[in-house]
Amino acid sequence: MSANRLLWPLAALAALIVLNVVVTPSFLELRFQDGHLFGSTVDILRNGAPTLLIALGMTLVIATRGIDLSVGAIAAIAAAVACTHIASGGDAITAMLLALGLSALLGVWNGFLVTVVGIQPIIATLVLMIAGRGLAMLLTEGQIITVSDDLYSQVGAGFLVLPIAILISLAALAGVALLTRRTALGMLIEAVGVNPEASRLAGVRSRTIVWTVYVFIAVCSGVAGLMISSNVNSADANNIGLWIEMDAILAVVIGGTSLAGGRYSLVGTLIGALVIQTLTTTVYTIGVPPNVTLVFKAVVVIAVCLLQSPRSAALLRRPARAEEVAAR
Amino acid sequence: MLRTITAAVGAVLLSTLAACGGGDGAAAPGGAAQGDDRITMGFSQVGAESGWRTANTKSIQEAAAAAGVELKFSDAQQKQENQIKAIRSFIQQKVDVIAFSPVVETGWDTVLLEAKRADIPVILTDRAIDSEDTSLYKTFLGSDFVEEGRKAGQWVVDNTQGAVTVVELQGTTGAAPAIDRKTGFEEVIAARPDIKIVATQSGDFTRSGGKQVMEAFLKSTPDIDVVYAHNDDMGLGAIEAIKAAGKKPGTDIKIVTVDAVKDGMTALANGEINFIVECNPLLGEQLMDLAAKVVAGEEVPARVVTEETTFTPEQAKAVLPERQY
Numbered sequence: 316m317s318a319n320r321l322l323w324p325l326a327a328l329a330a331l332i333v334l335n336v337v338v339t340p341s342f343l344e345l346r347f348q349d350g351h352l353f354g355s356t357v358d359i360l361r362n363g364a365p366t367l368l369i370a371l372g373m374t375l376v377i378a379t380r381g382i383d384l385s386v387g388a389i390a391a392i393a394a395a396v397a398c399t400h401i402a403s404g405g406d407a408i409t410a411m412l413l414a415l416g417l418s419a420l421l422g423v424w425n426g427f428l429v430t431v432v433g434i435q436p437i438i439a440t441l442v443l444m445i446a447g448r449g450l451a452m453l454l455t456e457g458q459i460i461t462v463s464d465d466l467y468s469q470v471g472a473g474f475l476v477l478p479i480a481i482l483i484s485l486a487a488l489a490g491v492a493l494l495t496r497r498t499a500l501g502m503l504i505e506a507v508g509v510n511p512e513a514s515r516l517a518g519v520r521s522r523t524i525v526w527t528v529y530v531f532i533a534v535c536s537g538v539a540g541l542m543i544s545s546n547v548n549s550a551d552a553n554n555i556g557l558w559i560e561m562d563a564i565l566a567v568v569i570g571g572t573s574l575a576g577g578r579y580s581l582v583g584t585l586i587g588a589l590v591i592q593t594l595t596t597t598v599y600t601i602g603v604p605p606n607v608t609l610v611f612k613a614v615v616v617i618a619v620c621l622l623q624s625p626r627s628a629a630l631l632r633r634p635a636r637a638e639e640v641a642a643r
Numbered sequence: 644m645l646r647t648i649t650a651a652v653g654a655v656l657l658s659t660l661a662a663c664g665g666g667d668g669a670a671a672p673g674g675a676a677q678g679d680d681r682i683t684m685g686f687s688q689v690g691a692e693s694g695w696r697t698a699n700t701k702s703i704q705e706a707a708a709a710a711g712v713e714l715k716f717s718d719a720q721q722k723q724e725n726q727i728k729a730i731r732s733f734i735q736q737k738v739d740v741i742a743f744s745p746v747v748e749t750g751w752d753t754v755l756l757e758a759k760r761a762d763i764p765v766i767l768t769d770r771a772i773d774s775e776d777t778s779l780y781k782t783f784l785g786s787d788f789v790e791e792g793r794k795a796g797q798w799v800v801d802n803t804q805g806a807v808t809v810v811e812l813q814g815t816t817g818a819a820p821a822i823d824r825k826t827g828f829e830e831v832i833a834a835r836p837d838i839k840i841v842a843t844q845s846g847d848f849t850r851s852g853g854k855q856v857m858e859a860f861l862k863s864t865p866d867i868d869v870v871y872a873h874n875d876d877m878g879l880g881a882i883e884a885i886k887a888a889g890k891k892p893g894t895d896i897k898i899v900t901v902d903a904v905k906d907g908m909t910a911l912a913n914g915e916i917n918f919i920v921e922c923n924p925l926l927g928e929q930l931m932d933l934a935a936k937v938v939a940g941e942e943v944p945a946r947v948v949t950e951e952t953t954f955t956p957e958q959a960k961a962v963l964p965e966r967q968y
Contacts, residue, residue, distance in 0.1 A: 339863045348889050355862045362855055457691050459850075459876065461906050472887065547850035547880055549906075554849040598844070599859030605816045605845040 320571035323622040324586045327569075327615065331593045338601040351474030355596060361471075361478035361546075363592030365390070365539035367585065368484040369559060370566035371491060372532030374584045377567050379525050380508045380576030381436035383532050385425060386563060388447025390540030390556030393418050395454040397541055398462050398550035407467040415537045421447070422533025426526035444560070451552035461549045471546030480542045487535065492581050504528070508576030562591050569619055590619070682938050683713045685733030687743035689770075690721040695904065698968035699744075699769065699924035706927025712934065723747050727754045734761045740934045742766040748773040755779035764937045768930060770819075777945065781937050784930055784947045786922050788820045792827020794920045794953050795899045799828075799869055800835050802897075802917075807835075807868045810860045811843035812853050812881060814873040820922075821845070824873045824901055841867075846877040853880025861888045872900045875907025875919065882915050893917055903954055905966050911959040919959070921951045924968065 335342040335355070345354040369386045376383050393414040400410035421443060428439035473479040495501030506514040507521040515521045539559070544550045568574065569590055570583025594612055597603075603611050621627055684707065688700055700716075707714035715738060717729035723746045733741050734757055741763055745751060751772050756779065758765050765780040772780070799809065809832070814821030825843075832838045842864050846852035853872060860867060861884060870885075872878035878900035885892040892898055892915045900907055903921040910916045926949045936943050954962070 341862070348887075353888070355859070358855075358858045358862070362858075457697050459906065472883065543851060547854055547883060549850055549879075551849060551851075551876070554847070554851070595855070596859055599856050600863040602842055602844075602863075605813055605843070608816070608845070 319628070320623060321580070321583055321586060323619055324569050324571070324583065324590055326622075327619045328586060328590050328593060331590070331597050331615070335593075335597055335600055342600065351476055351478075355600065357478060359589065359592050359596050360481040362596070363588050364478065364480035364484040365542045365556075366559060366562045366566060366591060367481075367588035368487055368535045368539045368542075369532070369563040370570075370584045370588045371484070371488055371581070372528070372535035373560075373563040373567050374570070374572055374579050374581060375491070375495075375504060375528040376436070376532050377564075377572055377574060378504050378508045378576060378579035379528055380511070381429060381525065381528070382564065382574070383425065383440045383529065384437065384560050385421070385440040385443035385447055386532060386536040386539075387556035387559045388444050388451065389418050389421050389533050389536040390543060390559060391448055391451035391550075391552050392421065392454070393537035393540035394544030394550040394555045395451040395460070395552050397467070398460040398544060399454055401462045401464050401467055402460050407464045410467070411470070411541055414541060415534055418533045418537025418540075419530055422530035423526075425533060426529035429529060430522045430526045448552065451550075451555075455550055455552045457552070459549050459551045463548060467541075467545050468548050469545070471542040471544065472548075480546070483538065483542070487538075488581060488585060495581075500524075505577050505579065508579075562588075565616065566591055569616070569623075571623065681711055681713055682740065682934060683715065683736075683738045684934055685715045685717070685729070685736070685738040685741045687717045687719055687726045687729040687733075687741075689719055689744045689746050691718065695902070695922075695924050695968070699926070701967075702925040702927035703742075703768075703930060704927070706931045710928075710931040710935070712931055719746055721746055723750060727751075730754050730758065734758055734763060737761070738763060739938045740764050740766065742768055742930060742934065744769040745772050752776065752779065766930065766933055766937065768926060769924075782933060782943045782945055782947055784926055784933060785949060786951060787948045788823030788922075789827040789830075790948070791820075791901050791920045791922055791951070792824040792829075793831045794827075795824070795871055795901060795918070796828040796831030798899055798918045798920075798953070799838060799871070800831060803838065803868065805837060807838040808864070808866055809838060809840045809869045809871055810857075810864060810867050811840050812846040812856055812870065812872040812877040813843055814845065814848045814877075816845045818848075820901075821848075821873055828871060840871075846872070846880065848874050848876060850876045850880035850883075853877030854884045855880075857881035857884035858887070861885070861890075867896050869897045869899065872898065874922075875900045875902040875904050875910075875916075878916055879906060879910060882910060904968060905963075908954065908959045908963050908966055911954060911956050912963050914956050917956070919954045921953060923949045923951045 342355050345352050373383060396417055397410040397414040400413055401407055425440050425443060428434045429436050469479055471480050475482060503519050503524055506519055507524050511521045540556055543555050566587035567584050569587035570580050572579040572583060594615055598608050598611060686703060691697055704714060719726040719729060726743060726746055730741060731754060741758055752774055755765055759779060767780050767783040769785045771783050813825060842860050844856045846856045870881050872881060878898050881898060882892040885896050890896055898916045899918045900916055901920045901922055903919045907916060907919055911919050933943055933947060
């Protein structure tokens, strides 16, 4: 079943890559440049890393029947904290730890609103989505803070053969996969998503689990914010992580995880995030006019979602069977 | 819509700092004041959404203080209704002149008619309004984005020879500066058919956007000669992409941008950007001059362009130490 669901996103990814190769034959070319790989595919991996990381956290949050809209704002805050600290003479390690500490704290706040106060996740995280960007702007005084710190710029723009950013995201993905698929944690998360009350009565600490996933996604968002900001060596509180919550949710949905909670697919999320970033790069490479960019993206996304839906899958299967029968 | 909310809340938080200033001041004389009286000006700003806007606000406040104009400053937090409210309250307080940067282009006729009936002249700054009745305001002071595009295009025409491949990093799709800067640039380079814009995409006026688009251009378009970015930030993003591709920004690929904010000027002084066309937020002094003339009943032109210049690396080095924004 899950393999089937991943078929269409994979097909979309393949189709986009083929389209790129047709328009730009050198699209898949890779070469070594200053000791690291250089090419369009590497760009896709690096620019897709923040979305992937946030989508990873979002997958777990959605699996518990929640949603987190504040990820973009948390990314902006993390970037603002790190850059203002570095700009005022601090060292990069402390700056990043400060940023991640604050991100975790914001996650605790989101988790508190959802689990203890019992506000619906979409509203609870909307609070921080709106107020958080204001907070980030307050930290940067509305200015773009530019930093030049070699260590800091490694996070988003550095390479260990492959971009460091994607290595971080893939490591997080592998870690989460091990932790949730090799232990019972994944099942417990799904149980909370299917029925929080029943799983609580069955002895699952649903509150702790839900709270933890909100802290986890906040830390993911913080790291993503550091990646985005270090990639361009600056913190732009107005724009860092803007709309990234939408991309992350979309990646999760394309990956076949249901917004109703319960079963989730980490591989699906990885494919979803890659589809979204490849789509963006495709727009730039094949030269889609800027004024129809959004329409182009929407058409691709809606095509994937329609093909993926159970009903259209059934429709596609039926005529195929009929042909088979006719052929006999 | 969420973006508007986000921006508005940000503005609220910021404006709590700014809102402390001002105060009521003395009751202003009604109608057009005479030259010997202090001018009272009501100014409604869009918000505090960018460094450019902050510099713009500061310039107006400082110029007012220097010119002895009593300034009633109001921050609209990106909302038209706040701005209309502010203008109504300026009318009630009988200020001598109202100036504002409209948040949006339309929907101003009613409130400006009220100002006209109260005999208070109105000056638009930075952004225009879309109204058939041009008698509703005395003048519009602001940048000419088309001219900025022309200046950038002229530099490319003057400083390149032979066939030139240009890639363009556009601003936010549909924004007036993006449309006009593109138009002006294309208009001028049309004189040289060997200059071609081979790729153009929106980088949303941000560094990340500029970097991502430039990365893709570097792979899809061989031998780029010139990058034309609609603002400094996208140009700064492009610099990073060019460096990552193992090329030298400013030498292997020439970069022309618009704005002249401090970070852009620093890159220009370092030779990573070749030419910057200024988009000047410091229109305070010009605004105070115009206000004095309007209040005194003198004729002013219906369109006043902000004094704007261009910068080469040498000029950037000279002015960088005292660059305010």
